[in-house]
Amino acid sequence: MSAHELLHDMLLIRxxxxxxxxxxxxxxxxxxxxEEAVSVGLCSVLNRDDQLLCSGRAIGPALARxxxxxxxxxxxxxxxxxxxRGRAGRGHMALPAQGxxxxxxxxxxxxxxxAGVALAMQSEGNQNLVACMFGDGACGxxxxxxxxNIAALWHLPLLLVCNNNQYSVSTPRxxxxxxxxxxxxxxxxxxPALTVDxxxxxxxxxxxxxxxxxxxxxxxxxxxxCISYRFTPHSTSxxxxxxxxxxxxxxxxxxxxxxSSQMLMDGEISQADLDQMKKDVNAAVQAAxxxxxxxxxxxxxxxxxxxx
Amino acid sequence: MTLxxxxxxxxxxxxxxxIIRALQEEMQADPKLTLLGQDIGAFGGSYREFDGxxxxxxxxxxxxxxxxxxxxxxxxxxxxxxxxRTLVSITYMDFLxxxxxxLVNYAAKLRFKTAGQLRAPVVVKTTAxxxxxxxxxxxxxxxxxxxVPGLKVVAPSTPADAYGLLKTALREEGPVVYxxxxxxxxxAGHVPVxxxxxxxxxxxHVRSGSDVTLVSFSYMMTPTxxxxxxxxxxxxxxxxxxxxxxxxxxxxxxxxxxxKTGVMVTVExxxxxxxxxxxxxxxLREMLDGVKIARIGAVAAPVxxxxxxxxxxxxxxxxxxxxxxxxxxxxxx
Numbered sequence: 200m201s202a203h204e205l206l207h208d209m210l211l212i213r214x215x216x217x218x219x220x221x222x223x224x225x226x227x228x229x230x231x232x233x234e235e236a237v238s239v240g241l242c243s244v245l246n247r248d249d250q251l252l253c254s255g256r257a258i259g260p261a262l263a264r265x266x267x268x269x270x271x272x273x274x275x276x277x278x279x280x281x282x283x284r285g286r287a288g289r290g291h292m293a294l295p296a297q298g299x300x301x302x303x304x305x306x307x308x309x310x311x312x313x314a315g316v317a318l319a320m321q322s323e324g325n326q327n328l329v330a331c332m333f334g335d336g337a338c339g340x341x342x343x344x345x346x347x348n349i350a351a352l353w354h355l356p357l358l359l360v361c362n363n364n365q366y367s368v369s370t371p372r373x374x375x376x377x378x379x380x381x382x383x384x385x386x387x388x389x390x391p392a393l394t395v396d397x398x399x400x401x402x403x404x405x406x407x408x409x410x411x412x413x414x415x416x417x418x419x420x421x422x423x424x425c426i427s428y429r430f431t432p433h434s435t436s437x438x439x440x441x442x443x444x445x446x447x448x449x450x451x452x453x454x455x456x457x458x459s460s461q462m463l464m465d466g467e468i469s470q471a472d473l474d475q476m477k478k479d480v481n482a483a484v485q486a487a488x489x490x491x492x493x494x495x496x497x498x499x500x501x502x503x504x505x506x507x
Numbered sequence: 508m509t510l511x512x513x514x515x516x517x518x519x520x521x522x523x524x525x526i527i528r529a530l531q532e533e534m535q536a537d538p539k540l541t542l543l544g545q546d547i548g549a550f551g552g553s554y555r556e557f558d559g560x561x562x563x564x565x566x567x568x569x570x571x572x573x574x575x576x577x578x579x580x581x582x583x584x585x586x587x588x589x590x591x592r593t594l595v596s597i598t599y600m601d602f603l604x605x606x607x608x609x610l611v612n613y614a615a616k617l618r619f620k621t622a623g624q625l626r627a628p629v630v631v632k633t634t635a636x637x638x639x640x641x642x643x644x645x646x647x648x649x650x651x652x653x654x655v656p657g658l659k660v661v662a663p664s665t666p667a668d669a670y671g672l673l674k675t676a677l678r679e680e681g682p683v684v685y686x687x688x689x690x691x692x693x694x695a696g697h698v699p700v701x702x703x704x705x706x707x708x709x710x711x712h713v714r715s716g717s718d719v720t721l722v723s724f725s726y727m728m729t730p731t732x733x734x735x736x737x738x739x740x741x742x743x744x745x746x747x748x749x750x751x752x753x754x755x756x757x758x759x760x761x762x763x764x765x766x767k768t769g770v771m772v773t774v775e776x777x778x779x780x781x782x783x784x785x786x787x788x789x790x791l792r793e794m795l796d797g798v799k800i801a802r803i804g805a806v807a808a809p810v811x812x813x814x815x816x817x818x819x820x821x822x823x824x825x826x827x828x829x830x831x832x833x834x835x836x837x838x839x840x
Contacts, residue, residue: 250589282621282622282624283620283621283622283624284622286619286620286622287620287621287622291616291620291621293620293621293624293625294624295621295624295625296624300588300589300625301621301625303612303613305608305612305613308608308609308612308613310581311577311578311580311581311582311584311585311609312581312582312584312585312588312609312613313585314578314581314582314585315581315582315583315584315585315586315587315588315589315593316585316586316588316589317585318582318585318586318589318591319585319586319589319590319591320589322539322541322567322586322591323590341577342577342578342581342608345573345575345577345578345581346578346581348573348575348578349572349573349575349578349582352573504619504622504623505618505619505622505623506618506619506656506657507618507656507657507658507659507681507755
C-alpha cells in the first residue's frame with residue numbers, strides 16, 4: 200500500500216468519526232481518532248483472505264479493513280443496511296466475507312476466538328493469517344496468557360496486535376500492568392515480539408509485514424505492541440480523566456499530520472493533492488451519511504430472528 | 508415417543524461406549540469435526556469416554572489441551588465459526604464457569620449479532636453431578652444455561668439417549684451444551700444397532716401412570732424411577748417423563764401427562780432457586796389450571812465431599828416418595 204493510500208485511509212477514519220460525533224443520533228461509541236495508524240498500518244499488510252478481529256473500538260479497524268463507510272455508518276446507527284442489519288453496532292460489527300471477522304466488546308474476549316479462527320485456517324493448510332487487535336486493558340486478562348500459550352504450542356497463524364493507548368478507561372497502563380513493555384508478555388512463549396511507535400503508520404506497516412512473513416511461512420504466532428494515544432475520552436459516555444496538558448501534547452503526535460508533513464516535505468504529495476484528498480474523503484463520508492440515513496430501522500419482529 | 512420404539516434391534520453397551528460410538532460415527536461422517544479437551548487424547552478421557560478416538564483419528568482431530576477452559580471453549584467456538592465443527596470437553600461442569608464468556612457472550616449470540624453471517628456449530632460436552640468430589644466438582648448448573656437465548660442444552664440419562672442426543676448435537680448449526688453425569692458412566696443400556704439421531708425438544712415418556720407425573724432428567728432419573736416403583740407398591744401410580752432436552756423444553760409431553768394426573772413433581776440435582784423445576788412449573792401453570800405441583804432439588808448448600816453431607820444435600824428415592832405422598836395428601840401444591 201502506498202503512502203497516499205495509508206494517508207487516505209487514516210483521513211477517512213478521522214473524518215468519519217468527526218462526522219459521527221456531530222450527529223445527535225450517534226449513540227454509544229468508542230472512537231479510534233488518534234489511533235488510526237495502528238489499524239491502517241496493520242490492514243495495509245493483510246490479504247483479502249486474512250481475517251481481522253478487534254475489540255469494541257471497532258470503527259478504525261472496520262474502515263481500515265476496507266468496509267464501505269456507508270455500511271459501517273448504517274451499522275452504527277442501527278440500520279438494516281449495516282452488515283449485521285444494525286444488530287451488532289460498534290461493539291460487534293462483522294463482515295467476514297470481506298475479511299472482517301468482527302469486533303467483540305468484551306475486553307480480551309476476541310483473543311481466544313481469534314486463535315480458533317487461526318486453527319480453522321491452519322487446518323485448511325493455506326497461507327492466510329488471523330490478526331487480532333486488542334487494547335492494553337486486555338493484557339491483564341487471563342485470556343491473553345491462555346491464547347499466547349496455545350497459539351505458540353500449535354504454531355497458529357495468529358498475529359496479536361496490542362493497540363496500547365495506555366489507558367483502560369481511566370486507569371493508566373502503569374497502574375494496571377506490571378510489565379513495562381507489553382510485548383515482553385509474549386517473549387517467554389518463544390514468539391517474535393516487538394514494540395513500535397503506533398503513531399507512525401509506516402512503522403506499524405513494516406513491523407506487521409515482517410511478522411506476517413514469519414506467520415505465513417508457518418513459523419507460528421507473533422506479538423506486536425503499538426504505542427498509541429487516543430484523542431478522545433474512552434467512549435462517548437466516559438468522562439475525560441487525562442490532564443489538559445497531556446491531551447494537548449497528544450494532539451501534537453497526530454499520525455495523519457505526521458505522515459502528510461513528511462510526504463509534503465519529501466515531495467510525495469503536493470498541498471493541492473492533499474487538499475483534494477481531504478475533499479474526496481469528506482465527500483465519501485457525506486455519501487455514507489446519505490446512504491445510512493436513507494436506510495430503515497429493523498422491524499421490531501426482527502428481535503427474534505437468528506437466535507437458534 | 509415411547510420406550511419400546513427405541514429398544515427395537517438394540518445392543519447393550521455402557522454409557523461411555525455410547526458416547527464413543529456417537530463421536531466415532533460423526534467424526535467419520537464429517538472430516539471437519541475436531542475434538543478439544545484435557546486428557547482426551549491417548550489417555551482416552553477421564554471416564555474413558557474418548558477411548559480409541561485418538562488412535563482412529565490422530566492428534567490433529569483429537570486435541571489434548573492445557574488446563575485453560577476459557578481458551579478451550581473460545582478456540583472451539585472460533586474454529587467452529589470459521590468453518591470447522593468442534594466438540595470441547597470440559598471435564599466437570601463446575602469448570603465451565605471459567606469458559607462462560609466465549610460460550611455465552613460470543614457463541615450464543617453469534618448468529619443473531621451477525622445477522623446470520625456466522626454461526627458456531629460447537630458442542631460443549633461436560634459432566635455434572637455429585638460423586639464424592641466436593642464443592643467445586645459436583646455442581647449442576649444447567650438451569651443457568653437454559654436462561655441463555657441461543658444455547659441448546661441436553662442431558663441424557665441412558666446410553667441410548669447419550670448416543671442419539673450427542674449425534675444430534677454434532678449436527679446442530681449453533682452451540683449446544685451436552686451434559687453427562689459422573690454416576691451414569693458405569694451404567695449400561697440398550698442402544699439401537701442402526702445409527703439414529705434423537706431430536707432435541709422431545710421428552711421421553713418412560714413409565715405410564717395415572718396419579719402423579721414425575722419429571723426428571725440425567726442421573727436423577729434413577730432415584731425417580733426407584734421412587735415410582737415404591738410408590739406403585741403403595742398404590743400410587745406414577746407417569747414418569749425423562750426430559751432429555753432442557754432447552755428446548757418439551758412442555759407438550761409434560762402437559763399431556765399432567766392433564767391426566769393433575770399432579771406434577773419435578774426432580775433435579777441442581778438448585779431449586781431459578782431451577783429447571785421452577786421453570787417447568789411456571790410454564791405449566793400458564794398452560795393448565797388447578798394443578799398440584801412440587802419441586803425437589805439440592806438443598807441450598809454447597810455439595811460436600813463428605814459422604815454424609817453430600818447425601819444430605821441431594822434428592823434420593825426416599826425424599827421423592829415423601830414429597831409425592833405429602834403432595835397427594837393435600838399438604839402441598
